[in-house]
Every structure is written in C-alpha cells, then in structure tokens.
Amino acid sequence: xxxxxxxxxxxxxxxxxxxxxxxxxxxxxxxxxxxxxxxxxxxxxxxxxxxxxxxxxxxxxxxxxxxxxxxxxxxxxxxxxxxxxxxxxxxxxxxxxxxxxxxxxxxxxxxxxxxxxxxxxxxxxxxxxxxxxxxxxxxxxxxxxxxxxxxxxxxxxxxxxxxxxxxxxxxxxxxxxxxxxxxxxxxxxxxxxxxxxxxxxxxxxxxxxxxxxxxxxxxxxxxxxxxxxxxxxxxxxxxxxxxxxxxxxxxxxxxxxxxxxxxxxxxxxxxxxxxxxxxxxxxxxxxxxxxxxxxxxxxxxxxxxxxxxxxxxxxxxxxxxxxxxxxxxxxxxxxxxxxxxxxxxxxxxxxxxxxxxxxxxxxxxxxxxxxxxxxxxxxxxxxxxxxxxxxxxxxxxxxxxxxxxxxxxxxxxxxxxxxxxxxxxxxxxxxxxxxxxxxxxxxxxxxxxxxxxxxxxxxxxxxxxxxxxxxxxxxxxxxxxxxxxxxxxxxxxxxxxxxxxxxxxxxxxxxxxxxxxxxxxxxxxxxxxxxxxxxxxxxxxxxxxxxxxxxxxxxxxxxxxxxxxxxxxxxxxxxxxxxxxxxxxxxxxxxxxxxxxxxxxxxxxxxxxxxxxxxxxxxxxxxxxxxxxxxxxxxxxxxxxxxxxxxxxxxxxxxxxx
Amino acid sequence: xxxxxxxxxxxxxxxxxxxxxxxxxxxxxxxxxxxxxxxxxxxxxxxxxxxxxxxxxxxxxxxxxxxxxxxxxxxxxxxxxxxxxxxxxxxxxxxxxxxxxxxxxxxxxxxxxxxxxxxxxxxxxxxxxxxxxxxxxxxxxxxxxxxxxxxxxxxxxxxxxxxxxxxxxxxxxxxxxxxxxxxxxxxxxxxxxxxxxxxxxxxxxxxxxxxxxxxxxxxxxxxxxxxxxxxxxxxxxxxxxxxxxxxxxxxxxxxxxxxxxxxxxxxxxxxx
Numbered sequence: 001x002x003x004x005x006x007x008x009x010x011x012x013x014x015x016x017x018x019x020x021x022x023x024x025x026x027x028x029x030x031x032x033x034x035x036x037x038x039x040x041x042x043x044x045x046x047x048x049x050x051x052x053x054x055x056x057x058x059x060x061x062x063x064x065x066x067x068x069x070x071x072x073x074x075x076x077x078x079x080x081x082x083x084x085x086x087x088x089x090x091x092x093x094x095x096x097x098x099x100x101x102x103x104x105x106x107x108x109x110x111x112x113x114x115x116x117x118x119x120x121x122x123x124x125x126x127x128x129x130x131x132x133x134x135x136x137x138x139x140x141x142x143x144x145x146x147x148x149x150x151x152x153x154x155x156x157x158x159x160x161x162x163x164x165x166x167x168x169x170x171x172x173x174x175x176x177x178x179x180x181x182x183x184x185x186x187x188x189x190x191x192x193x194x195x196x197x198x199x200x201x202x203x204x205x206x207x208x209x210x211x212x213x214x215x216x217x218x219x220x221x222x223x224x225x226x227x228x229x230x231x232x233x234x235x236x237x238x239x240x241x242x243x244x245x246x247x248x249x250x251x252x253x254x255x256x257x258x259x260x261x262x263x264x265x266x267x268x269x270x271x272x273x274x275x276x277x278x279x280x281x282x283x284x285x286x287x288x289x290x291x292x293x294x295x296x297x298x299x300x301x302x303x304x305x306x307x308x309x310x311x312x313x314x315x316x317x318x319x320x321x322x323x324x325x326x327x328x329x330x331x332x333x334x335x336x337x338x339x340x341x342x343x344x345x346x347x348x349x350x351x352x353x354x355x356x357x358x359x360x361x362x363x364x365x366x367x368x369x370x371x372x373x374x375x376x377x378x379x380x381x382x383x384x385x386x387x388x389x390x391x392x393x394x395x396x397x398x399x400x401x402x403x404x405x406x407x408x409x410x411x412x413x414x415x416x417x418x419x420x421x422x423x424x425x426x427x428x429x430x431x432x433x434x435x436x437x438x439x440x441x442x443x444x445x446x447x448x449x450x451x452x453x454x455x456x457x458x459x460x461x462x463x464x465x466x467x468x469x470x471x472x473x474x475x476x477x478x479x480x481x482x483x484x485x486x487x488x489x490x491x492x493x494x495x496x497x498x499x500x501x502x503x504x505x506x507x508x509x510x511x512x513x514x515x516x517x518x519x520x521x522x523x524x525x526x527x528x529x530x531x532x533x534x535x536x537x538x539x540x541x542x543x544x545x546x547x548x549x550x551x552x553x554x555x556x557x558x559x560x561x562x563x564x565x566x567x568x569x570x571x572x573x574x575x576x577x578x579x580x581x582x583x584x585x586x587x588x589x590x591x592x593x594x595x596x597x598x599x600x601x602x603x604x605x606x607x608x609x610x611x612x613x614x615x616x617x618x619x620x621x622x623x624x625x626x627x628x629x630x631x632x633x634x635x636x637x638x639x640x641x642x643x644x645x646x647x648x649x650x651x652x653x654x655x656x657x658x
Numbered sequence: 659x660x661x662x663x664x665x666x667x668x669x670x671x672x673x674x675x676x677x678x679x680x681x682x683x684x685x686x687x688x689x690x691x692x693x694x695x696x697x698x699x700x701x702x703x704x705x706x707x708x709x710x711x712x713x714x715x716x717x718x719x720x721x722x723x724x725x726x727x728x729x730x731x732x733x734x735x736x737x738x739x740x741x742x743x744x745x746x747x748x749x750x751x752x753x754x755x756x757x758x759x760x761x762x763x764x765x766x767x768x769x770x771x772x773x774x775x776x777x778x779x780x781x782x783x784x785x786x787x788x789x790x791x792x793x794x795x796x797x798x799x800x801x802x803x804x805x806x807x808x809x810x811x812x813x814x815x816x817x818x819x820x821x822x823x824x825x826x827x828x829x830x831x832x833x834x835x836x837x838x839x840x841x842x843x844x845x846x847x848x849x850x851x852x853x854x855x856x857x858x859x860x861x862x863x864x865x866x867x868x869x870x871x872x873x874x875x876x877x878x879x880x881x882x883x884x885x886x887x888x889x890x891x892x893x894x895x896x897x898x899x900x901x902x903x904x905x906x907x908x909x910x911x912x913x914x915x916x917x918x919x920x921x922x923x924x925x926x927x928x929x930x
Contacts, residue, residue, distance in 0.1 A: 036808035147813075148871055151671060265818035447786065 011029050012657075013185035016089040016653040017252040022048035025228060027257040031077040032261035042077060043538075044255065049450055050077075050164065052178070054085040057167030059174045061116070061140055061158070064554050065181060068112045068193065072096045072105075072128075073120030075234040075260045078160055079183030080247060082118040087191065090181040091116075094205075095239040096123060097592045099585070104130035107326075109197055111437065112205060113137045118160070121145040124155065169267045187211040193436055194241050196388050197591035205436030206241075206388045215643060216391035216430035217249030224358045224398055230256035231355075234633075235267050235624045240593060241388040242362070244282055249391075253620030279359045283366035286381075289351055290370055291498045295524045295526045311339040312376070319376030344377045348635045349596040353379050360384050362392075365469070365488070365595060367496030375402065382437040383407050385469060389445065389452055390414070391430030406466035416467065417451070423473045423517040424454045475598065477508035483570050485513070487598070490571050491560065497554045499547075502583050504596050506609060507571065514544065514612040515576040517551055518542075518583055524550075528597055539580045539637055551578055555644040563647035572646045575612050579605075580637035586626045611641055668895050670869055673701030678879060679724070679847060683893055684733035686719055693719040694730065695798035695903040706880045708890045711900035712923060717883045718760065720900065724881065725749035725757050745854035752780055758836040768836050770816060771807070773824055777842030778803040787898065789800075793864065808840045812874070814868060830861035832836045834868070841872060848872070850882040854889055862886065866893055887924075891915065899923070 004358040010140045011017055021030070026045040033040050037612075042050065063069065069086040071093050073079045083093035094112050096105060098120065105127055109117075115137055117128055125143055132138060143149060144160045167174075191210045195203040220226075233265040234247040247258045261270040266290075297308050328336075348354040359374070359381040366383065374381045380399065385407035387390040394416065397408035410416045414428040427450045434442040446452045457476050458469040470476060470487040490513065494503040501520035503630045507513035526546075528535055535541040559572040583589040588600050591625050602609055604623070622636035664678040680703040682838055687887050689896060694716045701707045709717050716776060722728040723735065726745045731804040735742045737753065756777070764773050781803055784796040792814055814834055823837060833853060853869065854862045884890045890897060891911040899907035899914055901923040907914045914920055 035807065036812055037817070038808075147875060150874065262817045263815065269818070269821075 004512075006158045007080075011214065012187040013087065013182075013189065014084055014191060014213065014248060015182050016083055017187060017214075018044075018048055018088075019221070020184075021252060027652055028228065028249075028255065029257040030255075031258055031260070031275075033077050033260040034266070034273075037262075039259075040606075045080065047543065051085045053082045053164040053167040053505045054081055054160075055088040055167065055178055056170055057163035057165075058085055058091070058116070059177055059181075060396065061163065061164050061369050063089050063091050063116055064648060065184075067091040067116065068094050068114040070094050070096055070109060070112070070117040070119075071238065071485055072113040072117060073097055073126045073144065073238070074264060075236075075238055076120070076144065077258075077260055079118065079120075079238055080258065082142075082607075083192065083244075083248065087185070088178065088182050090184065090189075092190045092193055094195070095244070096195070097197075097237055097239045097332075101350065101586055101626070102130045108203060109135055109138065109206075111203075112193060113610070115139045115144070116296065118142045119144070120201075122138060122148040125152070127148060127487075136442060147288040147531075164230055166224055167518055167569060168334075185210065187214070192244055194244065194388055195239065197240075197593045197595070204438055204441055206434045207436050208241075209433050210644070212391045212430045212432060213245070214251045214253065215247060215413065215429075216393055217253040219429075220245075220393050220396070221250050221254050223412055225396075226254045226256070226278060226358070228255040230254065230357075231274055231276045232256065232258055232278050232280075233266070233271050233274050234258050234260050234278045234353075236280070236282075238591065241392055242386075242638045245392045246278075248625040255640070257525050270350065272350065272518050273352075273376075275349075275352060275355040277355050277357045279356045281359075281361060282593070283361050283370065286361060286366065286374060287495075287498075290373055291520065291523050291643075292349070293351070294498060295523065298526070298530070305472060308343060311343040312373075314339055315344060315376035316372060320372060320402075322400070323375055323378055323380060340378065344550070348377055348379060353377075353451070356380065358382070362386060364595070365523045366404065366490045372406040384411075386411075387466065388455060389432045390428060391432070393428075393430060394424075394426050397466075399587060401464070401466070403466070406468050407465070408466055410467075418459060419453075419466060421473070422470075423457065424456050424458045424467070424469070425451045426454065452560055479513075479570060480509060480511040481570075482500065484567065485571060486568060487513075487571075490558065490562065490573065491517075493558045499527070499550060500554060502596065504598065504601055505571070505573065506602065506612070510613065512574040513571050515555070515573045516601070516608065517555075517576055518580050519547060519551065519578060521539065538582065539635065541578055542578045543637065543639065545640075548578060548640060550641050551576070552644055555642075556647070559644060563649050569649045573644055574646060575641055575643050577608060577639050577641045578613065579608075580621075580639060581623060581625060581635060584625075586628065586649045587624075608639065617641060668705075672704045672874075672895075674703065674895065676740055677701070680702050680736040681720075681723070682736065683722075684723060684735070685732045686723060686728055688775075692903050694723070694900075697898075697900070697903075698733075699898050699905065699908055701881055703880060704823050704873070704877050704879055706869070706882070706893055708897045709881065709900065710885075710887070710890050710897055715901075716898040716903040717845075717852060717900055718892065718906070719903075721757070721849055721883055724866045725755060726851055728737035751843065754827075754844075754846040755849065756840040756843040756847075756855060757849035758833075758840050758851060760835055760855060762829075762832045763823045764832060764835060764839070767823055769821050769823055769879040770827070770838075771811070771820050771837055774807045774838045774842050775803065775809075775811060777810075777839040778807060780843055781806075781865070788829060795868045806844065807842050810838050813871070814838050814841070830857055833861075833865065837865075837872075841876075841878075844876075845878060847879045847881065850880065850884075852883055852885060854884060854886055868891060877886040915921075 002222040021044040024181055028031055028382055030044040031042045032046040069091045071079050071082050076411050086093040096108055125141055127140055135307055138625045142155050142158045142163050161541050189210055191208050191213045193205050193207050195205055236243045251258050258272045263265045266490050297305055314335055318328050318336055319610050321328050351558045356379050382402050387397040393411035394414055395408040406512045412428055431452055455473050456469050457471055457473040458467055461468055471488040475487055477485045485507045490504040490505045494500050499520055500517055502518035504516040505513055521538055554577055555573050560574050564571050585592050590596055608619050618638055618640045620638045622634055624632055624634050662674040665675045667673055677700045682698050684694055684697045709720055713716050723730055727745045729744045731918055784799050854865055873880055897911055897914045897919045906919040907917040
C-alpha cells in the first residue's frame with residue numbers, strides 16, 4: 001500500500017485539526033464539564049488557548065520532542081488538553097488507567113520511560129511517588145486537583161494551572177519553538193501510545209501514528225455521517241483506544257463537543273442532562289441500565305407494571321422492524337406510536353438515550369435480549385468489532401442491517417481475510433505502527449504486508465457478508481472427545497441473566513463443562529430485600545441456598561438452549577459453583593476493561609476447579625484479596641457445588657428446521 | 659505548658675496557633691447529678707482536639723457546653739480572648755461554631771442540597787418578603803450561597819446524591835451530609851459528636867480523611883468526641899480524657915496513652 005506522508009488537505013496531525021477547529025468552529029462548544037453543579041463550557045477557540053498555554057508551559061518545563069508524557073486521570077477536559085498539548089510540543093501522550101494499582105503503573109511507567117506525568121489528584125501522585133524508587137526517569141509530576149497536596153515537596157510537583165500560567169508568562173520566549181515543533185508533525189509522527197489491557201501476559205504499548213488515528217476517525221465519521229453537531233459523553237477510561245478515537249479523533253475531525261461528567265457516580269444523571277446523539281458503551285453499561293430498569297419495574301405498581309410489560313412486548317415484536325425501515329401494518333405502527341408517547345419516550349429520556357442517533361456497543365458480545373430491548377425502544381444501537389491495534393474499527397454494522405449475532409461488514413478502508421485456521425486477519429490505514437520496545441510481538445502480530453492477526457476466530461456469513469466472531473482463537477479448545485469448546489459463547493448466554501454478573505466456563509481437554517459464577521449484587525440484593533432475606537456480605541448472599549437454587553435454574557435454562565445448538569450442544573454446564581468473591585482487576589483476575597483472565601483464574605482457584613471435577617459436594621477454600629489501596633487480606637469460605645440438569649440433545653432435523 | 663498566645667508545630671509539620679477557646683473550671687449539674695466537675699482545658703487555632711472517655715464520662719455534656727446548649731453552673735467559657743456570656747445556641751453559631759450530632763439531625767424529607775443550604779442560614783440576610791418574590795438581593799444571596807454549598811459538596815464527594823432526599827441515604831452518607839451542612843457555615847470551630855459511631859472500617863477511613871482534609875484545606879479548628887481509640891489517636895493533635903465528669907488526662911496522644919489514670923479508667927483497676 002502506497003502511503004503519502006501528507007494528508008491531502010494539510011490536516012495531518014491532531015494539533016493541526018485543533019488549529020483548524022479554533023478558526024472554523026471558534027464559537028462552538030468543544031468541551032463541557034460539570035463542576036459545582038453547573039456545566040462549564042469551553043469553545044474551540046478557548047480550548048485552543050488553554051492547550052497553547054499548557055504546551056508553552058511544557059516546553060518551559062523541559063519537555064523535548066520524542067518524550068513520553070503519561071496522562072492519568074478520569075475523563076476531564078484537562079487531560080484531553082494535556083494529550084493534545086503533548087502532541088503539539090512533539091511529545092507522545094501515554095494515557096494510563098487511573099484505577100491501576102501501583103505495581104501495574106510501575107511496569108508501564110518504566111516501559112515507556114516517561115519523564116513527565118500529568119495526573120488528577122493526590123491518589124495518583126501518591127502512587128507515582130511510591131513507584132518512584134524503581135523509576136529513574138520520571139522528573140516532573142503535574143496535578144490538577146490540589147487537595148491534600150499542599151504539604152508535599154513541590155520541587156518536582158506542579159499545579160496544572162501554574163504550568164499554564166508559566167506558559168502564558170513565557171509566551172514570547174517559546175511561541176516560535178512551539179510553532180516550529182507543531183509544523184514538524186506529519187502523518188507519520190506518533191500520535192499516541194496506548195497500552196493493551198492484556199488478557200495474557202504484560203501489557204504491550206501500541207504505537208499509533210497520526211495517519212492511523214485521523215484516517216480511522218475520518219472514514220468512520222463518514223460511515224455514520226457524524227457532524228459538528230454531535231454531543232458525546234466521555235466516561236470510558238481514557239487509556240482505552242475507544243475513548244481516544246471518540247473523544248479526540250472523531251471529535252477533532254468533525255468538531256463536535258465532548259462532555260465530561262462531574263464524577264463517575266453521577267454519570268447516569270449527567271448522561272440524562274446532556275442527552276448525547278452519539279453514544280458508545282461496552283455491553284456491561286447496557287446490562288446495568290437494563291437491570292436497573294427491571295428492578296425499578298419490579299417495585300412499580302401493578303397497573304404500571306402491566307402497562308410496561310404490555311407495550312414492551314409490542315415493542316419487541318415490531319420495534320426493530322420499524323427502526324430498520326421495514327414495512328409494518330398500520331395498526332402496529334399506531335400502537336407503537338402510542339407506546340412511544342407513554343412508555344418508550346419517557347424511558348429513553350430517563351436512560352439519557354432519548355436523542356441517540358448512533359449508538360455502538362463493542363468490546364464483548366452483547367446478549368441478544370439486551371440488544372433487542374434497546375433496539376425495540378427505537379434506539380439505533382449497533383455493534384462494531386475492533387481492537388487497539390486497528391485504531392478501533394475492523395467491522396461496523398450499517399444502519400438497517402443490524403443483528404445481535406454478527407459484528408457487521410468491514411469498515412471503510414479495511415480489508416479482512418480469514419486464515420485456514422479460522423482466525424480473522426485485517427489490514428487498514430488504521431493499523432498500528434508497532435509495539436513499543438517489542439519487535440518480536442510486532443513481527444508475530446503484523447506481517448510484512450501489513451496483515452494483523454486479531455486472535456479471534458470467526459467467519460463470514462453466507463448471503464449477508466457479515467462477519468461472525470466465535471471466540472478468542474486461543475480460548476477455543478477441544479473437549480476430551482475432540483469436539484469444539486467455546487467458553488465465551490456459553491458464558492455470554494449465562495451473563496444475560498441479570499442475576500449473573502460474570503461466568504467462567506471450563507472444559508478444555510475435559511469430558512464435561514463446568515462453571516464459576518459471580519452473582520450480580522444489585523439484582524440479587526434487590527431480590528433478597530423483596531423476599532426478606534437478610535445478608536451481611538456478598539459472600540453470605542452468594543452462598544444462600546435460595547440464590548444457588550435460582551442460579552441453578554438459570555444454568556439449566558442455558559443448557560436447554562445449548563441443546564438446540566448443533567455446534568455446541570456438548571458444552572452444557574454439568575456442575576457449577578458460585579464464587580465467594582467478585583472477580584476483580586485488582587486481584588489480576590480480570591483486565592482493566594473487565595475481561596476475564598482464564599489462565600489466572602484457573603491457576604488461582606485450582607482447588608475449586610478440582611472439586612468441580614472430582615464430584616465432591618462442597619469445598620473449603622481461602623483466597624487472597626487485594627484492597628483498593630493495595631493492602632492484602634484473605635477470605636475463606638465453604639462453597640457448595642451444584643449439579644445442574646443437562647438437557648437431552650435435540651435431533652438434527654429439528655435444528656435444521658429453525 | 660504552653661503560653662496562651664504561643665503556638666506549636668505538630669509532628670507532621672502543621673503550625674498550630676494560640677488559644678481560641680478556653681474552658682475555665684467548668685462545673686455542670688443536673689439536679690444532684692454532677693455531669694462535669696471543675697474541668698479546664700483549651701483549644702488552639704488549627705488543631706484537632708479530641709475529648710474521650712468511657713460511657714457517661716460527660717463528653718457530650720462538655721460539647722453541649724461549648725456549643726451553648728447547656729449553661730454551666732460554675733466556670734467560664736472564653737472565646738477569642740473574651741469571656742462568653744450565657745448564650746443561645748444560634749448566637750453561638752453566629753460566632754462561627756458549627757456542630758454535628760451524635761444522632762443524625764437532618765431534615766429527612768429534604769434533599770441533600772437543601773439540607774446543606776440550611777447551613778448557610780446565618781449568611782442569608784434577605785427578609786421573608788424578599789425571599790418570597792425572589793428578585794434582587796434574595797436571588798443574589800441564594801446564588802452566592804449555593805456556590806459555597808457546591809464547593810462543600812464537591813469537597814465531600816457527594817455530588818451523586820445532591821438531589822436525593824436524605825431519608826433514602828445509608829447511614830454513612832447521612833453522617834457525611836451532616837458534616838457538609840456544618841462546613842457550609844464556614845465555621846472557625848467545628849464540633850463533631852462521635853463522627854464515626856456505627857460506621858464500618860471503610861466508612862471510618864473515609865470520614866477520617868475528610869476530617870483531616872477539612873483541617874488541612876480550610877484551617878478549621880476541630881473538636882471531636884469519639885469512642886474509637888484508634889481513630890482518636892491517629893487523628894488528633896491533643897486529647898482530653900474524662901472519667902466520671904472529671905478530667906484525668908490532657909496531652910498528645912502518646913502522653914495520654916501512657917497515662918496511668920487513663921489506662922485504669924479504660925481497662926479497669928483492681929481494688930484491694
């Protein structure tokens with residue numbers, strides 16, 4: 001593929017886009033953040049001034065071209081400015097997960113060799129100081145929130161506003177340097193480095209160039225016809241590629257406004273106040289919202305409950321068809337319009353999704369029921385398939401061709417091929433440059449022709465040309481008798497029950513499948529409250545016989561539905577247990593993006609896994625847990641192991657009939 | 659002993675100023691019961707001062723004397739260099755002394771925001787009529803006070819419950835809302851009556867951090883009563899120990915910890 005190092009219209013870096021927006025959209029909002037209960041707003045022209053002041057301050061502080069600048073905090077305009085300011089001075093921003101524990105942070109900080117860090121508050125400063133001894137390169141920390149930091153040694157610690165102030169004071173000294181550095185940026189210069197969360201092994205630093213980010217943003221914006229009028233709510237981790245593409249890439253390309261919530265807890269309120277037109281969330285967010293709606297409907301009066309159930313049934317029947325523009329009878333349309341007036345409209349408004357024109361879910365498979373629920377309300381929720389290495393986009397679902405079991409057609413400019421082993425490969429303008437300081441991994445992931453292995457197994461569906469993903473290629477295994485074992489598929493089926501938060505299915509190389517299950521404390525807790533069941537802790541609730549009974553019924557339902565599946569009928573769950581603790585990223589059991597780490601879990605809970613297969617009725621175990629502040633403790637429990645009924649496998653002709 | 663005007667520096671490097679409040683030979687009786695017997699101690703500018711003691715030692719009575727709710731039969735209360743005549747609690751509040759209660763005393767049906775706004779009553783000057791027509795001064799005042807309140811809400815991290823009625827909140831959060839209301843008054847002395855009572859470890863840690871942050875950020879002098887010895891010893895700069903209405907110890911946490919009378923009062927002593 002021949003690639004020029006210049007974009008056609010001179011928009012070849014994010015800072016260049018900023019300059020364009022500052023003149024073209026000068027008076028339009030670029031950032032909003034709710035603070036002290038009020039939405040504060042910055043226009044593109046104001047944002048450009050803020051970023052310039054910070055960039056000058058960074059030069060003044062000694063940031064060189066090619067330096068790495070770590071950015072650690074929740075979604076706030078200051079951190080988006082920090083990333084663009086770092087790019088403007090020729091440095092490379094590295095956003096990190098703000099909830100990472102100190103040792104995780106130490107690894108990444110050491111690996112990228114950042115000399116500067118721009119962080120949110122005392123918590124992050126403390127973590128960096130804690131890992132300081134092992135790091136020799138970190139020179140200056142800039143923080144936004146001064147609370148609790150007054151007594152710290154300020155030789156190497158600076159307030160964000162002070163750095164900006166110094167930048168403004170040193171305007172004439174550095175402005176020419178800043179302009180020169182900005183002019184040097186090309187399509188090939190590095191835009192950002194993002195660490196993959198890594199379901200296995202250490203995180204890898206994915207280097208993305210301006211070309212990757214801008215091309216991916218451009219083509220995806222065109223695909224969904226995004227304009228300068230979109231509103232988005234930035235609430236997903238800044239270290240995640242999705243947020244970078246949506247809140248910087250597409251926002252700068254289109255010139256739309258990025259809204260930052262007041263605090264993570266107020267996200268739902270803020271979502272409702274902003275009413276985004278373009279919304280992105282992992283399935284988990286939609287699941288939680290749906291669970292909350294259902295819990296509240298359980299508590300509603302009988303008439304309201306009846307009304308809700310009645311109209312939702314209607315919406316499920318005709319809603320998706322109406323959304324896809326298919327023909328529906330006049331009576332159905334009328335009833336849907338009525339439902340929209342009384343139920344769907346108010347509900348969408350409460351969810352904060354009333355204005356959503358384009359909504360995406362990605363990261364994990366979403367349950368068909370959940371997906372259909374939102375679509376039937378008239379929310380244009382679609383799926384996309386992507387990864388950090390592709391600057392997000394590999395496939396997208398076009399409007400009107402949305403289904404829960406596929407991930408859509410190749411995104412514009414993306415080529416896809418399926419290897420002989422069934423693994424999905426892609427090549428695009430968004431394909432990453434390399435893994436930082438890791439040529440071996442780069443070589444094994446990306447071949448000289450630019451094809452990248454996704455690590456996922458999938459196939460193109462006949463007829464529609466949509467891609468279907470089966471599972472992580474390395475998770476797909478074989479049972480003892482050689483039949484295919486696809487754990488994720490079964491886990492997703494289990495997770496669609498509001499009571500089940502997380503599930504881990506085992507069975508690779510064994511003759512039957514078993515599962516670990518995490519209950520959802522909100523859903524099960526609400527149920528317990530309504531049924532007068534007292535409990536003091538997660539552990540106690542998780543071990544309650546009635547809870548086990550409920551979970552058992554869910555597992556058996558899943559088994560029945562699996563029995564109808566010709567490919568996976570043998571993956572029914574024979575035995576399961578409900579874990580005594582929630583799987584947690586702090587304990588290394590999940591990634592920061594909340595994907596289960598199978599290897600770690602089966603090693604850590606080895607005793608439980610053995611008990612699942614040796615037929616014992618219960619097991620006593622002790623588990624080490626890490627608290628949020630990094631201290632360790634241990635919890636012990638006796639877990640009951642439950643046998644679930646396995647459904648008889650349906651005859652082949654019945655399946656074919658479906 | 660230190661001179662009244664002279665300050666000291668704490669172990670963690672905070673500068674503590676001179677005496678702002680002094681209790682001189684306070685005695686408080688309820689009929690025949692002597693709740694407080696001839697107690698004297700002082701509170702200095704910017705310090706965290708704890709009053710501890712076993713049940714029935716007279717701690718809450720002492721706090722009520724400071725807040726003007728009880729009037730001692732004997733003794734004097736000196737505040738900012740002048741002797742304080744017997745006052746009503748609201749007059750004491752006007753002098754810049756705010757408090758929280760052991761049993762939460764919030765308006766359960768009102769939202770968190772409204773509850774915290776009541777902490778600004780002292781600063782609202784507009785009359786009933788002006789408030790009712792809601793123009794000019796009343797509006798300006800409300801906006802200015804709301805700003806202060808929002809800063810407190812931000813400081814105590816309760817933005818997510820801003821519009822939630824207090825009655826629906828869990829206990830730990832109600833305690834925090836009470837602290838917010840006291841802080842909204844921008845007090846120079848903050849009295850906390852058992853701020854951690856009934857909390858779990860995590861809630862206690864949060865509350866401790868907020869108390870330290872309030873002291874650090876606003877320089878507020880804090881007097882607190884607390885049962886949890888660990889918390890008291892970690893938080894406070896100086897501790898008064900009471901037992902049966904008498905003062906049996908006064909000093910830094912270390913001094914108090916090694917005081918034989920205190921050990922006897924807490925652990926009991928064998929009588930031969």
